[in-house]
Amino acid sequence: MLVLVTLVASVISSFGAPLIPTVARDFHEPPSAAQWTLTVALLVGAVSSPILGRLADGPHRRTTMLGGLTLVTAGGIVAALAGSLTVLITGRALQGVGLGLAPLAIATARDELPQAEVGPAIALLSVSAGAGLGLGYPISGVLADAWGLAGAYWFGAAVSGVALLCVAAVVPSSARRNPGERLDWPGAVLLTSALVPLLVAAAEGTDWGWSSPVIIILSLVGTTLLAMWAVQQLRAENPLVQLRLLRHPSVLAADACALVLGAAMYMVLSAVTQFVQSPRSGGFGFSASAVTAGLVLVPLSMFMLGSSHLLPAVVTRLGGRAVLTLGCLVTSVGCGFFAVFHDALWQAFVMSAVLGVGLGTTFAAIPGVIVQAVPGRETGSAMGFYQVVRFAGFSMGSALTASVLAAHADAAGQPAIDGYILSLGASAGISALAALLAWLLPGWASHTSGI
Numbered sequence: 001m002l003v004l005v006t007l008v009a010s011v012i013s014s015f016g017a018p019l020i021p022t023v024a025r026d027f028h029e030p031p032s033a034a035q036w037t038l039t040v041a042l043l044v045g046a047v048s049s050p051i052l053g054r055l056a057d058g059p060h061r062r063t064t065m066l067g068g069l070t071l072v073t074a075g076g077i078v079a080a081l082a083g084s085l086t087v088l089i090t091g092r093a094l095q096g097v098g099l100g101l102a103p104l105a106i107a108t109a110r111d112e113l114p115q116a117e118v119g120p121a122i123a124l125l126s127v128s129a130g131a132g133l134g135l136g137y138p139i140s141g142v143l144a145d146a147w148g149l150a151g152a153y154w155f156g157a158a159v160s161g162v163a164l165l166c167v168a169a170v171v172p173s174s175a176r177r178n179p180g181e182r183l184d185w186p187g188a189v190l191l192t193s194a195l196v197p198l199l200v201a202a203a204e205g206t207d208w209g210w211s212s213p214v215i216i217i218l219s220l221v222g223t224t225l226l227a228m229w230a231v232q233q234l235r236a237e238n239p240l241v242q243l244r245l246l247r248h249p250s251v252l253a254a255d256a257c258a259l260v261l262g263a264a265m266y267m268v269l270s271a272v273t274q275f276v277q278s279p280r281s282g283g284f285g286f287s288a289s290a291v292t293a294g295l296v297l298v299p300l301s302m303f304m305l306g307s308s309h310l311l312p313a314v315v316t317r318l319g320g321r322a323v324l325t326l327g328c329l330v331t332s333v334g335c336g337f338f339a340v341f342h343d344a345l346w347q348a349f350v351m352s353a354v355l356g357v358g359l360g361t362t363f364a365a366i367p368g369v370i371v372q373a374v375p376g377r378e379t380g381s382a383m384g385f386y387q388v389v390r391f392a393g394f395s396m397g398s399a400l401t402a403s404v405l406a407a408h409a410d411a412a413g414q415p416a417i418d419g420y421i422l423s424l425g426a427s428a429g430i431s432a433l434a435a436l437l438a439w440l441l442p443g444w445a446s447h448t449s450g451i
Contacts, residue, residue, distance in 0.1 A: 001163075001170040002105040002121075005065065006128040008163045009098045011136035012041065012072060015079075015156055018137045018273050018293050022144050027085045030413055031274070032207065034085070035402035038270065041092045042395040043199055045099025047192045049387030050240045053103035054183055062173050065104050069164040072098035076157025080150045091153065098160060099391060103383035106367060110376065112172060122371055123311055123364040135301055137273070138294030145291055187240035190229040195392065198222030202399040207406060241385040242378055250320070250373045251382070253438055254366045255389045257324055260434035261331065261362055262393020263400070267427040268335050268355065270401040272296065275420050276348055282410070284417045286345050296348045303356025304363070311364045321438065323365050328435035331358030332428045339424035358431070397427070 015037075024034040048068070055064040075094025082088035102125065109121040143152040201218040208215050233239040246252045273293040278285025286292075315323050334354030341347045367383065374382040401423050408419030 001166050002109055002125060003128050004163050004166060005069070005101050005105050006125050007135070008069070008072070008160050009045075009101055010128065011139070011159060012095045012098045012156055015041075015092075015095070015136065015140050015152060018141050018290050019144055019149060019152060020270070020274060021277050022149055022290060023085070023088065026149055027088070029085050030406070031415065032402045032406040035270070035398060036089055037085075037092045039199060039395055039398045039402070040089050041096035041099065042266070042391050042398055043195060044093050044096030046195060046388050046391035046395055047188070048097045048100030049103060049391060050191070050385055051183065051188050052100040053107070053383055053385070053387065054240055055104075061104055061108060062167070062171055065101060065167055065171065066164060068097050068101050068104075069160055069167060072160040073157050073164060076153050076160060080153035080157060095156065095160075100387060103387055106371070106383050108171065110371065119368060120312070122367050125367075136294075137297045138291055141290035141292070141294035145289060182238050184233075184236055184238055184240040187229060187233055187236060190225055190232055191240065191388070194222050194225035194229055195395070196222070198226070199395050199399050202396055202403060205403050241388065242382065243385075245374055245378065245382055245385070248373045250369045253321070253324065254369045255386055256437045257328060257362060257434045258366055258386055259389040259393040260430055260437060261328060261359065262390045263397035264331065264335065264393075264427040264430040264434065265355075265359060266394045266397030267401045267423050267430070268338075268351075269297070270398055271405070271420050271423040271427075272338065272348060272351070274405070274415065275342065276345065278415070282414065282417075284342070284420075288345070292345075296345075297352055299349055299353035300356040300359070303353050304360030307357050307360030307364065311361065314361070315365065320365060320369050324362055324369075324438035325435045327358050327361035327365065328431050328438055329358070330361070331355060332431035332435065334358055335424055335431055336428035339421050339428060342420075362434075400426075
């Protein structure tokens, strides 16, 4: 049931990228506006993760999981009935709460499973959240082709409704646990207030002008609020996130990689799914359907799961630091491959497979590195912060892709080939940066005094 919950989260997130062209067409909006159906879900996921993660450390874990799945189900219904893009974005925001359920699943696995099964279970749960994309993308494409956009969102509501019933029947209560610490609402409000202007600035910078007063003000406000949030977290008696956990070299390196790789991953997913659907008449693309765009990511799912099964043996032989570094490098190679070779559809499938190996290795290794480094009572909070940086990276990658493609549009307002190449090349460079961080941060952090 815990795997089902994480799969639901990834399926919900998958209803963004493949359906962006359909949303733009149905609501007569530019792709940059339709991109918000993906970005808003990721933004809500980034904010809800630490809140749900903190609640996971107390006696209300099961209730929180049920409440989250209820909001996700309601969001699917709202999105299915949406008559405007604004209403659709509202529904997608509610669905984004589901992306914050992974910390609850991981904390539950750590407490309820036999000790020998905890490590493999955590790796599986982490990878399931990403591997589900390979399942959700083609399914959402099939449903959209058969029953329209509403059919895809009705399916999402049904799946989350089934997960809700299953959790109610199977997941044990955590009421026996000691009362959790008081939730840090000021921290939650500050984090939300910081992320929103930063993502709006990233998404709208091209349309409004990067040097425009509005973009500059949004960036300054977001950066200032983020700094205020960090200070508030370090001073709070019961912070939303224990930022002091970052003094551990492994936690610092893992979270840094999660942020950078998250941005790279969604830059690729957003760009590739739109690229393959681009009409050949424009001189590139494959005139593919949403179904085909989803099928391109099936190798991503398969190789992510396969890589996770090999992880224990690889970590034993090479060590966690080397595994993270190599995984980031493999991801960079996959992104760079399609940036250079994109004349045939099979090349997109190859890129997806290589990306699956790299992301499967890193996203399976990161939670285990964090869990082993923090006290058991802080598992939910630590995983919540991991989800924050991961989904913040996802959101930034999605927003930046929309901005880059909008900046390289043709006379008809459709993305040009230069925009796709730049997005893919940038994601390759970002993944290489993640490899550098994975290799250097542990050694650097071990010589600091911590936070």
